[in-house]
Structure formats: structure tokens, C-alpha cells
Amino acid sequence: MNEDKNKRDSIQMSMKGCQTNNGFVQNEDIPEQEPGSRDTPQSNAVNIPAPEDPYLKAVRPYAGMPKEVVFQFSGQARYRVPREILFWLTVVSVFLLIGATIAIIAISPKCLDWWQAGPMYQIYPRSFKDSDKDGNGDLKGIQEKLDYITALHVKTIWISSFYKSSLKDFRYGVEDFQEVDPIFGTMKDFENLVAAIHDKGLKLIIDFIPNHTSDKHPWFQSSRMRSGKYTDYYIWHNCSHENGVTIPPNNWLSVYGNSSWHFDEVREQCYFHQFLKEQPDLNFRNPAVQEEIKEIIQFWLLKGVDGFSFDAVKFLLEAKDLRNEIQVNTSQIPDTVTHYSELYHDFTTTQVGMHDIIRDFRQTMNQYSREPGRYRFMGTEASAESIERTMMYYGLPFIQEADFPFNNYFTTLDSLSGHTVYEVITSWMENMPEGKWPNWMTGGPEATRLTSRLGNQYINTMNMLLFTLPGTPITYYGEEIGMRDISITNFNESYDTSTLLSKSPMQWDNSSNAGFSEGNHTWLPTNSDYLTVNVEVQNTEPSSALRLYQDLSLLHARELVLNRGWFCLLRVDSHSVVYTRELDGIDKVFIVVLNFGESSTLLNLQEVISGLPTKLRIRLSTNSASKGSEVDTHAISLEKGEGLILEHSMTTLLHHQAALRDRCFVSNRACYSSSLDILYSLC
Amino acid sequence: MDSEKKIQLKRELGYFWGVNFLIINIIGAGIFVSPKGVLEYSCMNVGVSLCIWAACAVLSMTSSLCFAEIGIAFPYSGAHYYFIKRCFGSSIAFLRLWTSLFTSAGVVASQALLLAEYGIQPFYPSCSAPNLPKKCLALAALWIVGILNSRGVKELSWLQTVSTVLKMGILGFISLCGVFMLVRGKKENVRRLENAFDAEFPEISQIIEAVFQGYFAFSGGGCFTYVAGELKKPNKTIPRCIFTALPLITAVYLLANISYVTVLTPREIISSAAVAVTWTDRVIPGLAWIVPFAISASLFSNLVINVLESARVLYIASEQGQLPLMFSTLNVHSSPFVAVLLNISMGSIAIVLTNLIQLINYLYFAISIWTLLSLIGILKLRYQEPNLHRPYKVFLPFLFIAMAISLCLVLIPLVKSPKMHYIYVLLFLLSGLLFYVPLIHYKVKLVWFEKLTCYLQLLFNICIPDASDEQMSEVVN
Known part of the structure; x- marks a missing residue:
């Protein structure tokens, strides 16, 4: 290696004079520097064993060195080691960055899909x-x-x-x-x-x-003609029909009352309809x-x-065997059962x-x-x-x-x-x-x-x-x-x-x-x-x-807390419902207080949540006048139908409290890191 | 280490490398993601949009050839900078350098972020990915690019080949599938092309807009001016590369667009966030997830080349005495290490402070001005120095077409939305003179800076390049 360099040095030396540089840094400007510090004789002895090149001995590093000069010094540990360290640092940080990317992707919670987001x-x-x-x-x-x-x-x-x-x-x-x-x-x-x-x-x-479809749907028209594959598109069953009176196959009722079977004159069978007779059920x-x-x-x-x-x-789906459904009131005469609510629909729903x-x-x-x-x-x-x-x-x-x-x-x-x-x-x-x-x-x-x-x-x-x-x-x-x-x-x-x-x-x-x-x-x-x-x-x-x-x-839309935070149902009485929305990593907690009662009510929020300040800011209110003002948490008076969203910053969130654990719910658990601006699921 | 190896930007890149280089430069993420611009402005008229694509190919050919003249007449790395200096003098050239210093950092940063976004977004199927992992990956990609770039041009060849194969492979696959479906002739596929011109016909202003949308997809054909100094026999290689790569790209673009419209309706194309993904989902549903990664991978080579190009500009500017000496130093792999380092560092800063990219985006406007100026320069030089050795001369009407297009690119944004920020851009541009006057015109020297240069040279093992044979011969002549 050293010999290589040396050989090249001597070859290139003659060309050095041709190097032109129009820059403001000129070759001949050799900066003043501590003599000896850059040009250690030791390295000269190692690098340049040949004494036939006395010219090199006099050279000091200067700005704008050609390779002959640079290589003479740059191999020294004081340059080589930092160089290597810098290089490997870069390589390591590339790996760290890739690792960090993978890690963040791995700990990211499933993100909210569009149907969840708004x-x-x-x-x-x-x-x-x-x-x-x-x-x-x-x-x-x-x-x-x-x-x-x-x-x-x-x-x-x-x-x-x-x-x-x-x-x-x-x-x-x-x-x-x-x-x-x-x-x-x-x-x-x-x-x-x-x-x-x-x-x-x-x-x-x-x-x-x-x-179901309409009875005017082509499928139904073909089905009543028993044509091809459409024959069994609907639920057909034999039933007797005499003098305009149909005796249905069973006691099933339509949602709008009366038998859910209707006799079709064309096919001379009964078809089944859960709703109107114009809406035959598909099979x-x-x-x-x-x-x-x-x-x-x-x-x-x-x-x-x-x-x-x-x-x-x-x-x-309906039960295949067409079993009669059971009457709600067993003593009722079966022929008078015509209302949908008079039967238990165990054989016509959720089969x-x-x-x-x-x-x-x-x-x-x-x-x-x-x-x-x-x-x-x-x-x-x-x-x-x-x-x-x-x-x-x-x-x-x-x-x-x-x-x-x-x-x-x-x-x-x-x-x-x-x-x-x-x-x-x-x-x-x-x-x-x-x-x-x-x-x-x-x-x-x-x-x-x-x-x-x-x-x-x-x-x-x-x-x-x-x-x-x-x-x-x-x-x-x-x-x-x-x-x-x-x-x-x-x-x-x-x-x-x-x-x-x-x-x-x-x-x-x-x-x-x-x-x-x-x-x-x-x-x-x-x-x-x-x-x-x-x-x-x-x-x-x-x-x-x-x-x-x-x-x-x-x-x-704006508040992550409302979007995917915890929901803790804290208190209920005949009038009001109180709950909070919170998310780990965000110290803003929304306390929602709603009055569904028949009259106005007075609520002491301090009893519900301990450690509340006496005043809380109203983020939104059903009464637009009070938006942005403050309420006294000892006595929040709520008119009939009044609701407030209060904003509070809390350090220990409620869902961490053992007593409230079973009253707090979250769907896609996630925590927020404000410093990194990411959501993560490991929490 | 080869003892005969010279440390200089060598003429060692041939025809194959050049074709790859050009293809990578021109084909970015655009054709995979948003060929919709042309379609939208041609009123979803499939026939018109295909014609516009073809027209854009011709237009971009003209401007590529103009820059080929520059690259061939002055076969240096960063030739367009050199050309401006030669034509318009030192101060204008410095301003050119001043803008490209920032725009190249912006380009590099936004490209790295785009790459990261395509790489990460598939893991966040229904929401936008958070910024932090995007930034991490973008930085990692950029630094890898930095390391690769400081290993010299030769080392990048295999990467270029792989990337070209990847890009052309995807596009070729899309094209072939389209051709196959057309040949098979299923009614729903052929229908849209049979009645290609049936839809509403766009107005002239819309056509112009569509042409510009398409023109952007072909931009980058002038990139040879960046590496003209490293090409073997540039006067032959450059035209050959252009005449190979551009028709190839045109064919692939057209076929890919045809394939898109055979599978998707124009409306689907316009409403799709990434057309290639939608297309793949329709044709081979299981593979749709691969497409974003493939786009990401293909952007990587664009990033490599962008860093390479902007380092070349810094390099020649330094050789021309407009930047400190250390930017024209090369490391043992003959790579302008400090120039790469500066570009990567500025890019990294822009990635971390993403807002900077938005600021830099305003500067792109200035790039069109420089393009226009270069083209004017060609004309100027033809009259001033008619006897200059020009192995290749661009057909004059081509030059005028290219000038007209770049003039439009300068004027249209000004007319369409005259905003204050164009004045800020201008002021920023002129602010470059604050550095130019003391440091270059009056050649103020800073002692500490020279010490720093000396130290960095030793630390990074970089030296000023060996004199090349060409320069030697020039001296002799």
C-alpha cells in the first residue's frame, strides 16, 4: 500500500505543476500553522522510506493539497481514526434510523378508517x-x-x-x-x-x-312461471286456495300483520313474504x-x-321445516293471531x-x-x-x-x-x-x-x-x-x-x-x-x-381525545349523565355533563371527580352564551336539556384508577406521544 | 488500490450508462401516480390525452437536444453552469449556483420524503402515516445515498442498472398487460379506445395546461449537461443516448397510458390516488401492495442521481473559482466528497425542518428562468462565436420551440396567479450578490477557512484532482 502510493507519487509529481485553480484559495497560500504538528517525522519515516525524494520532506499540509501531499499525512491515526469513526457513525445511524422507522411502524396502533374517523x-x-x-x-x-x-x-x-x-x-x-x-x-x-x-x-x-324484491322484479316474474333457474329464487310452498280463501302452510305472520303467505294464481302456490305481499322474500x-x-x-x-x-x-333465512311459531299469549285462539307482535319469531328471524x-x-x-x-x-x-x-x-x-x-x-x-x-x-x-x-x-x-x-x-x-x-x-x-x-x-x-x-x-x-x-x-x-x-x-x-x-x-374532528380516547362513564342520576374523554399522553380531559331530566338540576362535580379545581372552562355549551366562560365545579346548574363540555388538564387519568376501571371503555387502545407526535399501542 | 488510478472525474461512462442515467432521470414517480393531469385537462378525452402525451415527447426532445448542444460543446461536469458563466459572465453564473444550492437541497429532501412515504404508507392503510417514521426513513435513505455517492460513479452503475430494469420492468409489464388485453379484445377493454375521441373536446387553454402537465413528466432530458465531463466521447454518446432513451420512454409512457385506460375508466384514473396501485389491484389483485414499494425503490435511484448531479455543479463552480476550493476536491474514489456532503447535509436539514421544503418550492420558479437563460445563451453564442467548435448543432427551430416552452413556464405562473412571493424569490436571488461581491469579486480570503480546508482535506482524505489528459492537451493547444 505504502509502496503503491509512493510509486504513484513519483509518477504524478511531474503533473502537479499543471494544476490550475482560479479559486480565491490559492495553492501558494500556505496557512501559518504550528510546525511539526501536522508533519510528524515519524510518519514520514514510515510512509516515505525512500530518501530519493527530498522535496516531500519540506512539505507541510496546506489548503488545496494534491493527492501526493494529502496521502502523506492523511494516513496518520489522528486523521484516520476520526475518519473511520465518522464513517461508521454514519453507517450506524442509518441502521438506527431504519430501526426506528420499523419500530414506530410496529408500535403504531391500527389507524382509524374513514368510517371511524368522522x-x-x-x-x-x-x-x-x-x-x-x-x-x-x-x-x-x-x-x-x-x-x-x-x-x-x-x-x-x-x-x-x-x-x-x-x-x-x-x-x-x-x-x-x-x-x-x-x-x-x-x-x-x-x-x-x-x-x-x-x-x-x-x-x-x-x-x-x-x-326481498318487488313482485314486479323480473326474477319473480320468471319464478312464478317456473322458468329455469329462477324457479327456486323465491320461497314457494304448496297451499290450498279455495273460493278466494287461502290456507297458508303455517301460522307465520308478516311484519305488517296477517299471514306471510300469499297465493299466486299463476304458479298456484303460495309464496312467502316477510313484509307486504308485493315484496316476496328471496330464497x-x-x-x-x-x-x-x-x-x-x-x-x-x-x-x-x-x-x-x-x-x-x-x-x-327462515326455518326449513316451516314449524309454527309460538304465540306470545298461548291462550289466544290461533285464528285471531294476526299481529306481528303476537308471535315469537324464532323460526323466521336470525336463523x-x-x-x-x-x-x-x-x-x-x-x-x-x-x-x-x-x-x-x-x-x-x-x-x-x-x-x-x-x-x-x-x-x-x-x-x-x-x-x-x-x-x-x-x-x-x-x-x-x-x-x-x-x-x-x-x-x-x-x-x-x-x-x-x-x-x-x-x-x-x-x-x-x-x-x-x-x-x-x-x-x-x-x-x-x-x-x-x-x-x-x-x-x-x-x-x-x-x-x-x-x-x-x-x-x-x-x-x-x-x-x-x-x-x-x-x-x-x-x-x-x-x-x-x-x-x-x-x-x-x-x-x-x-x-x-x-x-x-x-x-x-x-x-x-x-x-x-x-x-x-x-x-x-380536531380532538384526538374525542376521536379515539378513553370513555369513562362517571355518574348518573335521574337528570344528568357525567362522563369524561381522555387519552394517555394528552393531559387535556373533556368532562361532559348533560341534563336529560325534566327540570333543571344542580350538580356537584367535586363529588364525582376528586381533585378538581373550583373553576373549569366551558369548551362548548348547548347554551351558546356560556361558551368559553367558567363554571363553579361545586355547583354546576344545568337547565333542562342543557349540556356542557368542560376542559380540564389532569395528570393522572381516570381510567388508571382501579375503582373506575370497569366503567371506562376504549375501542382501539392507543397512547399519544406529544414529543414525537405519534400514536403508539404499547401502553 | 490501483496504483495507476488517477484521482479525477474520469471519462469512463459509456452509452449504456448514459441511457440508464437518462431513463432514471426522466421516469420518477409521476407515471405511476399521476398521469391524471393530462387526462383531466383533456376533458377525459382519451384520444386527445394520448395525442398530448406524444406531443409532449416531441417537445421534450427539442429541449433535450438543445442541452445536448451545450453538453457537447462544453463537455465538462456541470456544463450548463459553465455555459452560463461563459455566456453571461461570472455574476449571473454565481446567482445560478446560488439558487441551485438551495433547490437541489429541496429536491433531494422532498424526493427522500416521497420515497419514505411510499415505503411507509402501505403500513397505514387507511390514514396518513405519521411524520416521524417518514423523516427517519428519508434521512436513512439520504445518508445511504450519500455513502454510495462518495464511492464514485462507477460504483453506482449496478444500482442504476437495477433501477432502470425495475422502472422499465414495471412500466413494461403494465404496457404488455394493456396490449394483451387489447389484443384479446374484451369489449369493455377495447371500448374506450375505439371511441377514443368521442368524449367532449377540450378548449385550447385546457390543451395548453394538459401539455404542460405532460411536459413535466418528460422533464429531465437535459441532464447530460451535469455529467458531460464524465462521458466517453460525449459528442457521440449524448445524441445516441437521447435518441435511444427518449423514444423508449415515449413508447412506454404511451403504452402505459393506454393500458391504464383499457383497465380503468378515465374517471377512475382521475379519482385514484395512485393509478398504478389501482391498476394492479384490478389486474392482479394480490400484488397491489407491492407497487408502492416498487415506486419507493425506483425513487431511490432518482435520489442517487440528484445528489450526483448537484455535486457536479458545486464541483465545477469550485473549479471555476466561485466556491471554496474544497468543493472541487475528490476522495480516493474520485467523488467530490465535500460537495456531496454539503448537499446531503442541507437535504437532511430540510427533511428535519419540513417547512423549509415549502419555502424552497417557491424557488423552483427560478429554475425555469435559468433554463430560459441557457437557451438564450445558445442563440447568443451562435452569433458571438460562430466558429466555436460545435460537434453537434441543434436544429434552430427546435431551439425556438424550447425557448417558447420555457418562456411559457416562466410567464404562465406569473400571469395566472401574480403573487408577492415571486418578488421575494427575486430578492432572494439577488441576495446571492451579497456573497458574490466580497468573496469572489474582491477575493476576500478568510484565514480560518483555509485552515479548515486543510484540516478537512486530511480528515476526509480528499485532494484536488489530478490534471486530466484533456486539460493537458488544452494547455498544449
């Missing part, structure tokens, strides 16, 4: 916005109002059924699962709507009703039917739909195998979920089920099913108190399988609107509850401005009028038809309160329900 907004499309003056809302109308929805900080839009259907009720009786009903627009409108929704960064889920024991349904699912997923709400899934079918749907949807950020959501509607049965839709630890069954228990409450609200919350949180994600609805097309059901004092509290509970908040259109049911009873439409009351046109402004339609009439009358309860008015009013809704939604 609220869902359910739209009944016929009543949201009419764009073509025919008095019926449509898809283009929804597209027009996307800015409004964005301003609510909603993440997911959920559009109820808009399939081609006879005009009776679009939720049921679908004539073509792959077609948009003309009153809502065309498939092109739908595609545009999907594109517009995705452009705004929102997601779209739609209803899907696999249980899900037929694999061909399951395939058809999967194809429909794929059809919509390919259109870009981000998920489904599967409706009425508990009705998918063995029903969950397998849904899991199969999930598998189909998973094939379209692989692209990052394109997970397809599955929700199931399971109304009027016991909590245990509802929880079955969450799937089993190793078998994925619905992402969540919709939690409509709040929509069934007819009166409020601290206790009833507490019941609903705890029954869901305690029964929910570990690691699953809760959700909360305050309204829906099938439920009476909140204001009509409970009174308009509670609209703000319920919205506050919705956004501060852990999980996905789901809002039915109009609930954000406190719309109420319409009170008119003589409809043109003859069918099940009670469910139409909560489907009145959205109240946009105080022009005619509340801004819903520029047509002469609307399919349902607009609520008479639209002059005061509408989007335009509430947008200008700082104390309106809409403004609070937006504030709450924004808070939910």
Missing part, C-alpha cells in the same frame, strides 16, 4: 333537495348540496334506497337492483354524484335490501340467489360505492346460517377493499333485536362480519332521563366485543324525529351526546337543525303513513317549499315551522342548533 350523514333522497321541480328530491339535488354537507364536517354520506321501485316506498320492493329509479335521476347522475362526493374527500354508503337457501346478490354488491362497488347498509338482514351469508357478503366486499384507503364499509340494520343478537353482527374474533350494526337504541327512546340514556350507553359498551367500534344514531327514516319524540329542548344535548360518545356519530338529515315530524295525516300515498312523518322535505331556507323544490308541490308537505327552522336562518344565528352541530363536529 360522522355519517343519512339522507332520504326523495326529501333532501329537488333539482328538477317535480317535487321529489333527487341525486342531482344531493350533489348541489354537497358544500352544505362538507360544512357539517361529515365524512360519510349515507343515501337511503334509490333503486328502481314501484312508487310505494323506496326502501322496499326493488324492481331492479342495478338501476336508479327515474324520479331520482339516471345512472349517469349517480356516477357524477359518486365522483363529486369523492372529489370532496367524502365517502358514500348506500342501502341494500337483500331479503337465500338457493346458492344461485346468493350469487346474484353478490353480483349486485360487486356492481355497486365497481361504481365506486364505499359501503353498504344492509337492511333487514335478520329476515334473510342459523344467516350470519354466514352476511360474512360471505363481507368476503365479497373485502375483494374490493385491498386498495389503500378504499376499504368498503359494511353496516347492518338490525332493528328491534336484543342487544346480544345485535352484537352478533360484529362477527367473531376470527371471522369478520359487519363493521358495526347500526345502533338505533337512542331512536327508540320515547322519554329521556339520565337513567335511560345511561342504559343505552352501557348496554352497548358493555356488550360490544372487544376492539370493535361503536356507533350512535339519533334518528332515521323509520323513527319519529327527535324533536317530535322528546321535545325540542333536547336536540342540542342529544347532538352533544352523539359527538362526545366514543364511536361514529350518525345523523339523519334535518336533525342538525332540529326538524320535527310533519303532523298532516291525509296523504295521497296510502301506504304505512306513520313512517312518512319523519321524511318531510329538508328545510333549506324560508322561500316556498322551504327551498327544497321550485316546483308547485312536494311529494310530502313541508313542515309548517320551516320559516324559523331552516338552514339559512340557523346559519346566521350564533345560538342555533346548526351552529352547535358544526362546532361539535369540528371539535370531534
Whole structure:
């Protein structure tokens, strides 16, 4: 090595003179330096054994050395060792950095998917916005109002059924699962709507009703002709039919009353219908039917739909042996049993195998979920089920099913108190399988609107509850401005009028038809309160329900604590419910205090949480005047329907306290490190 | 160590290396992620968008050839800097250097972060990945690039080959699948191309916008000016490389775009966050997760080359006396170590303080000005020094086309969104003179700096390069 260098030195030496450098550092500027310190004779002796080169001996290191000079000195330990150390330090830090990256990825908790990250907004499309003056809302109308929805900080839009259907009720009786009903627009409108929704960064889920079709559906028409594979698409059974009187195969009843069997004159058999006779049930024991349904699912997923709400899934299967269901009141004469509630529906709902079918749907949807950020959501509607049965839709630890069954228990409450609200919350949180994600609805097309059901004092509290509970908040259109049911009873439409009351046109402004339609009439009358309860008015009013809704939604979106923090239910009485939201690593704790009682109440928060300061700041209040002010924690007075979100910084979080452990819940446990700005799961 | 090895930037890179270099330079993450710009501005008209891609290829060919003239006439590393100095004088050249000092750090940092993002995002399927691991990985990647770069150009050859094979492999695969599907002729696949021009026809302004979107995808064709000093027989190699690589890239781009539209609808392409991922998910569903990693890996070589290029500029600037001597020193692998170190360090700072990248982004505007100036320089030199030895002369209309495009690139942002920050960019640009006047014009010398230079030379074992044969011959001439 040294000899090599030496040889090269002598070869290159002659060229040295040719080196030009125009820089401001000139070769001849040899900096003054401590003599001897750089030029150790020892190294010379080692490196340059040849005495024939006396020129080198005189050389000192200088700025702009050529290699002959540099190599003479740079081999010395004082340069070589730091050089090696620096090099290896770099190498080690590269490995450390890669290691750190892997470590952070490894300890990162599963991140919240889009359906967990923000609220869902359910739209009944016929009543949201009419764009073509025919008095019926449509898809283009929804597209027009996307800015409004964005301003609510909603993440997911959920559009109820808009399939081609006879005009009776679009939720049921679908004539073509792959077609948009003309009153809502065309498939092109739908595609545009999907594109517009995705452009705004929102997601779209739609209803899907696999249980039955309309009796005008081509499948049914073929089935009653016994043509080919369609013969067994529906549930047919022999029954006797004489003089217009049918003797059904068994005592099963339809949801709307009377026998669920109907005699078909063409096929001369009875078909089974869980709902109306115009809605024959598909035969899900037929694999061909399951395939058809999967194809429909794929059809919509390919259109870009981000998920489904599967409706009425508990009705998918019925007992094969057609056993009679048991009467609730055994002494009742069997012939007089005509109401759905008079039987126990052990053989027509939630049959063995029903969950397998849904899991199969999930598998189909998973094939379209692989692209990052394109997970397809599955929700199931399971109304009027016991909590245990509802929880079955969450799937089993190793078998994925619905992402969540919709939690409509709040929509069934007819009166409020601290206790009833507490019941609903705890029954869901305690029964929910570990690691699953809760959700909360305050309204829906099938439920009476909140204001009509409970009174308009509670609209703000319920919205506050919705956004501060852990999980996905789901809002039915109009609930954000406190719309109420319409009170008119003589409809043109003859069918099940009670469910139409909560489907009145959205109240946009105080022009005619509340801004819903520029047509002469609307399919349902607009609520008479639209002059005061509408989007335009509430947008200008700082104390309106809409403004609070937006504030709450924004808070939910911004605060990690509300998004994925712990939820500790601390106290309940007939009036108030008190709970906190907290997250390890963030010392900000939200204390939520809500009064659901019939009257005002006084609450001593010091008794609930020890070590509170006497004053706490109000982050948000249902009473907009008190936002940002402070309350006395010894005596918080809450009006009827008043709710507060208090902000407090606590060092020891409540879920660490042994006494509260079983009253605290978290879905995806995570801790936050503020110094590193990451979430981690090892805590 | 070979005793005959000279320490200098040697002419040892040939045709194959050059083609690889050009391909890597031009194909970044764009074609995998966002070929949607062209499609969007051509009103989702598939036929028009394909035509625009082809047109962009021709346009970028013109400007590549202009820079080829520079690189061939002045076959030095960092030739475009040298060229500006020659044409417009020392002070303008210094400002050019001053901007590239910052922009190259910004480019390097944002590219490293992009690489890290593609590498990490697959682990966060439904939300955006946190910043910390991104920064860690970006730093690690950048430092590896630094180490590789200080091992000399030759060492990088295998990496370049691998990377080119990877890039062309993915794109080739996408293209072939598209061709296969077209040949098989399933109705849903062929339909969109049969009726390619049926959709709405875009307006002129949209077409212009689409052309610029496509033009960016081809940018980087002038990169030979960075390494002209290291190419064997540059006057032959450069044109040959350009005429090989650009048609190849054009073909692959067109085929890949055709393949995208055979599988996806224009709307799906536009709404997709990463088209290649969506495409793979449709064609071979099991492999979609690989695509982001492949993009990440292919970006690595872009990073390597970017560091290489910006080090060359610092190197020649130092040789020309506009930067301290130590930037033109080479280590035993003939790599301008200090220049690489400076670039990596500035890049690292920009990665750590991510906000800096946003500031630097404003400076990209200045790059278009320099491109325009270089092109003007070609014209100027043709008239001033008609007898200069030019083995390759670009066809004059090409020069005018290239000038028109870069003029548009300067003017369009100014006209479209006249913002204050263009004035700040200008002020920043001129602030370079604060350094130029004392240090270069008046040649103020700092004693401590020379001590530092001396010490660093010994510490890093770097020396000023040996005189090359070329320089020797120049002296003789």
C-alpha cells in the first residue's frame, strides 16, 4: 500500500505543476500553522522510506493539497481514526434510523378508517333537495348540496334506497337492483354524484335490501312461471286456495300483520313474504340467489360505492321445516293471531346460517377493499333485536362480519332521563366485543324525529351526546337543525303513513317549499315551522342548533381525545349523565355533563371527580352564551336539556384508577406521544 | 488500490450508462401516480390525452437536444453552469449556483420524503402515516445515498442498472398487460379506445395546461449537461443516448397510458390516488401492495442521481473559482466528497425542518428562468462565436420551440396567479450578490477557512484532482 502510493507519487509529481485553480484559495497560500504538528517525522519515516525524494520532506499540509501531499499525512491515526469513526457513525445511524422507522411502524396502533374517523350523514333522497321541480328530491339535488354537507364536517354520506321501485316506498320492493329509479335521476347522475362526493374527500354508503324484491322484479316474474333457474329464487310452498280463501302452510305472520303467505294464481302456490305481499322474500337457501346478490354488491362497488347498509338482514333465512311459531299469549285462539307482535319469531328471524351469508357478503366486499384507503364499509340494520343478537353482527374474533350494526337504541327512546340514556350507553359498551367500534344514531327514516319524540329542548344535548360518545356519530338529515315530524295525516300515498312523518322535505331556507323544490308541490308537505327552522336562518344565528352541530363536529374532528380516547362513564342520576374523554399522553380531559331530566338540576362535580379545581372552562355549551366562560365545579346548574363540555388538564387519568376501571371503555387502545407526535399501542 | 488510478472525474461512462442515467432521470414517480393531469385537462378525452402525451415527447426532445448542444460543446461536469458563466459572465453564473444550492437541497429532501412515504404508507392503510417514521426513513435513505455517492460513479452503475430494469420492468409489464388485453379484445377493454375521441373536446387553454402537465413528466432530458465531463466521447454518446432513451420512454409512457385506460375508466384514473396501485389491484389483485414499494425503490435511484448531479455543479463552480476550493476536491474514489456532503447535509436539514421544503418550492420558479437563460445563451453564442467548435448543432427551430416552452413556464405562473412571493424569490436571488461581491469579486480570503480546508482535506482524505489528459492537451493547444 505504502509502496503503491509512493510509486504513484513519483509518477504524478511531474503533473502537479499543471494544476490550475482560479479559486480565491490559492495553492501558494500556505496557512501559518504550528510546525511539526501536522508533519510528524515519524510518519514520514514510515510512509516515505525512500530518501530519493527530498522535496516531500519540506512539505507541510496546506489548503488545496494534491493527492501526493494529502496521502502523506492523511494516513496518520489522528486523521484516520476520526475518519473511520465518522464513517461508521454514519453507517450506524442509518441502521438506527431504519430501526426506528420499523419500530414506530410496529408500535403504531391500527389507524382509524374513514368510517371511524368522522360522522355519517343519512339522507332520504326523495326529501333532501329537488333539482328538477317535480317535487321529489333527487341525486342531482344531493350533489348541489354537497358544500352544505362538507360544512357539517361529515365524512360519510349515507343515501337511503334509490333503486328502481314501484312508487310505494323506496326502501322496499326493488324492481331492479342495478338501476336508479327515474324520479331520482339516471345512472349517469349517480356516477357524477359518486365522483363529486369523492372529489370532496367524502365517502358514500348506500342501502341494500337483500331479503326481498318487488313482485314486479323480473326474477319473480320468471319464478312464478317456473322458468329455469329462477324457479327456486323465491320461497314457494304448496297451499290450498279455495273460493278466494287461502290456507297458508303455517301460522307465520308478516311484519305488517296477517299471514306471510300469499297465493299466486299463476304458479298456484303460495309464496312467502316477510313484509307486504308485493315484496316476496328471496330464497337465500338457493346458492344461485346468493350469487346474484353478490353480483349486485360487486356492481355497486365497481361504481365506486364505499359501503353498504344492509337492511333487514335478520329476515334473510327462515326455518326449513316451516314449524309454527309460538304465540306470545298461548291462550289466544290461533285464528285471531294476526299481529306481528303476537308471535315469537324464532323460526323466521336470525336463523342459523344467516350470519354466514352476511360474512360471505363481507368476503365479497373485502375483494374490493385491498386498495389503500378504499376499504368498503359494511353496516347492518338490525332493528328491534336484543342487544346480544345485535352484537352478533360484529362477527367473531376470527371471522369478520359487519363493521358495526347500526345502533338505533337512542331512536327508540320515547322519554329521556339520565337513567335511560345511561342504559343505552352501557348496554352497548358493555356488550360490544372487544376492539370493535361503536356507533350512535339519533334518528332515521323509520323513527319519529327527535324533536317530535322528546321535545325540542333536547336536540342540542342529544347532538352533544352523539359527538362526545366514543364511536361514529350518525345523523339523519334535518336533525342538525332540529326538524320535527310533519303532523298532516291525509296523504295521497296510502301506504304505512306513520313512517312518512319523519321524511318531510329538508328545510333549506324560508322561500316556498322551504327551498327544497321550485316546483308547485312536494311529494310530502313541508313542515309548517320551516320559516324559523331552516338552514339559512340557523346559519346566521350564533345560538342555533346548526351552529352547535358544526362546532361539535369540528371539535370531534380536531380532538384526538374525542376521536379515539378513553370513555369513562362517571355518574348518573335521574337528570344528568357525567362522563369524561381522555387519552394517555394528552393531559387535556373533556368532562361532559348533560341534563336529560325534566327540570333543571344542580350538580356537584367535586363529588364525582376528586381533585378538581373550583373553576373549569366551558369548551362548548348547548347554551351558546356560556361558551368559553367558567363554571363553579361545586355547583354546576344545568337547565333542562342543557349540556356542557368542560376542559380540564389532569395528570393522572381516570381510567388508571382501579375503582373506575370497569366503567371506562376504549375501542382501539392507543397512547399519544406529544414529543414525537405519534400514536403508539404499547401502553 | 490501483496504483495507476488517477484521482479525477474520469471519462469512463459509456452509452449504456448514459441511457440508464437518462431513463432514471426522466421516469420518477409521476407515471405511476399521476398521469391524471393530462387526462383531466383533456376533458377525459382519451384520444386527445394520448395525442398530448406524444406531443409532449416531441417537445421534450427539442429541449433535450438543445442541452445536448451545450453538453457537447462544453463537455465538462456541470456544463450548463459553465455555459452560463461563459455566456453571461461570472455574476449571473454565481446567482445560478446560488439558487441551485438551495433547490437541489429541496429536491433531494422532498424526493427522500416521497420515497419514505411510499415505503411507509402501505403500513397505514387507511390514514396518513405519521411524520416521524417518514423523516427517519428519508434521512436513512439520504445518508445511504450519500455513502454510495462518495464511492464514485462507477460504483453506482449496478444500482442504476437495477433501477432502470425495475422502472422499465414495471412500466413494461403494465404496457404488455394493456396490449394483451387489447389484443384479446374484451369489449369493455377495447371500448374506450375505439371511441377514443368521442368524449367532449377540450378548449385550447385546457390543451395548453394538459401539455404542460405532460411536459413535466418528460422533464429531465437535459441532464447530460451535469455529467458531460464524465462521458466517453460525449459528442457521440449524448445524441445516441437521447435518441435511444427518449423514444423508449415515449413508447412506454404511451403504452402505459393506454393500458391504464383499457383497465380503468378515465374517471377512475382521475379519482385514484395512485393509478398504478389501482391498476394492479384490478389486474392482479394480490400484488397491489407491492407497487408502492416498487415506486419507493425506483425513487431511490432518482435520489442517487440528484445528489450526483448537484455535486457536479458545486464541483465545477469550485473549479471555476466561485466556491471554496474544497468543493472541487475528490476522495480516493474520485467523488467530490465535500460537495456531496454539503448537499446531503442541507437535504437532511430540510427533511428535519419540513417547512423549509415549502419555502424552497417557491424557488423552483427560478429554475425555469435559468433554463430560459441557457437557451438564450445558445442563440447568443451562435452569433458571438460562430466558429466555436460545435460537434453537434441543434436544429434552430427546435431551439425556438424550447425557448417558447420555457418562456411559457416562466410567464404562465406569473400571469395566472401574480403573487408577492415571486418578488421575494427575486430578492432572494439577488441576495446571492451579497456573497458574490466580497468573496469572489474582491477575493476576500478568510484565514480560518483555509485552515479548515486543510484540516478537512486530511480528515476526509480528499485532494484536488489530478490534471486530466484533456486539460493537458488544452494547455498544449
